[in-house]
Amino acid sequence: xxxxxxxxxxxxxxxATGSRIEVPEPPxxxxxxxxxxxxxxxxxxxxxxxxxxxxxxxxxxxxxxVVGALLILAxxxxxxxxxVVGAxxxxxxPSVAPPAGSGPSLGPSVTVARAQGLAGFxxxxxxxxxxxxxxxxxxxxxxxxxxxLAWRPGAGLPVIGGTPWGSLxxxxxxxRGPLAYKDLAGQNRLDPVQVDGAHGSWIEGxxxxxxxxxxxxxxxxxxxxxxxxxxxxxxxxxxxxxxRGRAVGLAGSLG
Amino acid sequence: MRVADEVEGRPLEEAELVDRARHGDVEAYGExxxxxxxxxxxxxxxVAGNAADAEDAAQEAFVKAYYALxxxxxxxxxxxxxxRIVTNEARNxxxxxxxxxxxxxxxxxxxxxxxxxxxxEAAVMDRAxxxxxxxxxxxxxxxxRIVIAYRYFLDLSEAETADxxxxxxxTVKSRLNRALARLRERLPEGARPSGMEAVDG
Numbered sequence: 127x128x129x130x131x132x133x134x135x136x137x138x139x140x141x142a143t144g145s146r147i148e149v150p151e152p153p154x155x156x157x158x159x160x161x162x163x164x165x166x167x168x169x170x171x172x173x174x175x176x177x178x179x180x181x182x183x184x185x186x187x188x189x190x191x192v193v194g195a196l197l198i199l200a201x202x203x204x205x206x207x208x209x210v211v212g213a214x215x216x217x218x219x220p221s222v223a224p225p226a227g228s229g230p231s232l233g234p235s236v237t238v239a240r241a242q243g244l245a246g247f248x249x250x251x252x253x254x255x256x257x258x259x260x261x262x263x264x265x266x267x268x269x270x271x272x273x274x275l276a277w278r279p280g281a282g283l284p285v286i287g288g289t290p291w292g293s294l295x296x297x298x299x300x301x302r303g304p305l306a307y308k309d310l311a312g313q314n315r316l317d318p319v320q321v322d323g324a325h326g327s328w329i330e331g332x333x334x335x336x337x338x339x340x341x342x343x344x345x346x347x348x349x350x351x352x353x354x355x356x357x358x359x360x361x362x363x364x365x366x367x368x369x370r371g372r373a374v375g376l377a378g379s380l381g
Numbered sequence: 382m383r384v385a386d387e388v389e390g391r392p393l394e395e396a397e398l399v400d401r402a403r404h405g406d407v408e409a410y411g412e413x414x415x416x417x418x419x420x421x422x423x424x425x426x427x428v429a430g431n432a433a434d435a436e437d438a439a440q441e442a443f444v445k446a447y448y449a450l451x452x453x454x455x456x457x458x459x460x461x462x463x464x465r466i467v468t469n470e471a472r473n474x475x476x477x478x479x480x481x482x483x484x485x486x487x488x489x490x491x492x493x494x495x496x497x498x499x500x501x502e503a504a505v506m507d508r509a510x511x512x513x514x515x516x517x518x519x520x521x522x523x524x525x526r527i528v529i530a531y532r533y534f535l536d537l538s539e540a541e542t543a544d545x546x547x548x549x550x551x552t553v554k555s556r557l558n559r560a561l562a563r564l565r566e567r568l569p570e571g572a573r574p575s576g577m578e579a580v581d582g
Contacts, residue, residue, distance in 0.1 A: 131560050131569050136514075137533070144534035145510040148489040150432040150440075151421035156411045159443045163407050210445065212549075267472065268547035301452050302547055303469045303511060338469075340524055343476050359452070 206277065209316075211327055212300030214363065218314070219309040222334045224288075224347050231260040243271050247299050247360055255283070255293060255381035266305050266373055267338045273297045284367040286350035293376070296335075296363040300356050308354075309334040319370065321362075321377045324351075326355030326363030328370050335363075353377055395459055403450045410450075414443050417460065420535070421467045425528040428471035430486070432517075438470035443471070461537070463545035468527065486515045517567035518580055525560035532557060 256277040279292030401409035425435035
């Protein structure tokens with residue numbers, strides 16, 4: 127009777143197979159990587175990568191290029207994927223459109239304490255907004271979790287059109303590379319901005335936010351304006367109907 | 382210019398290269414890129430499944446890793462830390478391209494020097510088994526495929542695999558056990574590499 131291969135046999139066969147897989151010769155990368163880093167240093171005005179602990183680096187700085195330089199450099203190397211703010215990478219896509227349905231659910235709301243226990247990093251809440259009305263925790267790739275804090279509209283906090291919310295703050299751990307993508311198209315405006323001493327980006331116009339999870343991409347359609355910045359290993363994404371100045375003020379009240 | 386120890390003429394240790402790179406020495410970082418380019422490209426290829434995406438992912442990962450060096454712990458190993466960034470890039474690239482088809486991993490045609498020459502029949506059977514394994518691995522879901530590919534095709538230890546995937550070692554062990562069981566289910570009954578006897582259940 128035909129028997130199925132055993133696990134031990136399978137492991138040996140896998141090891142033997144691994145050495146026979148046809149992998150193309152790795153292309154040279156050193157020159158291109160050096161050139162891209164040097165180009166970034168010119169834009170950043172420094173020769174060093176972000177290095178916490180040095181007096182010259184009071185906060186972890188992000189690899190942010192102004193959008194004009196981004197597009198020129200991207201065109202030069204044939205890739206429009208250079209703008210990174212902590213755990214969020216900005217991509218340029220031909221167009222973005224609202225979803226046909228209501229969009230994916232973020233799951234049940236949890237308490238601050240529960241979210242704090244799940245997050246693995248310190249959740250910060252803007253003092254100007256007070257306690258959030260809802261908190262959601264989303265599992266993303268490689269066991270990292272993203273926290274979404276939501277506030278309903280109220281005095282001084284206008285509703286984000288097409289949503290029941292006045293403000294949404296997403297907090298993403300940024301210590302292990304990108305967790306999310308922002309897909310922007312021609313109708314969006316993107317400007318560099320300073321948030322409490324850190325570099326950030328201000329994005330106007332509807333666009334897509336794509337979270338990478340172990341079960342696939344979670345694509346969220348963003349209707350409000352967004353302030354994006356990174357501080358101390360966490361990337362913050364504040365969505366609001368407020369203008370840039372007031373959004374930066376809200377961000378500055380982060381506790 | 383290649384970065385080298387000026388006194389003894391020997392290559393610099395990895396820790397020193399990392400330290401120099403953290404202080405803005407792009408040439409030192411370039412040396413790290415040269416050292417880890419093969420493993421980074423191979424890892425990216427195993428995840429992305431084609432050379433173009435693998436090259437893009439590996440190059441992007443090297444640039445990002447440079448800017449993330451401030452968060453790299455000096456006492457940690459550079460290779461798994463780098464491969465974690467490579468893996469994320471390759472996964473994201475495959476996903477953003479909307480690729481859902483199975484990977485087209487193939488066996489190389491040649492035998493390695495020193496391999497015992499099998500009989501023609503055994504060679505055919507052995508190759509057929511390995512090809513069946515590759516097809517079955519390629520059809521696994523991503524999380525199973527990556528843990529198997531990194532453990533057996535990239536030859537990472539369990540500890541390194543855990544570092545790369547950002548999970549505990551025990552999690553790698555359990556994921557691997559589940560992935561192997563699923564892989565075994567995908568292989569045809571009776572398929573067995575030549576010269577191997579059953580030694581367990």
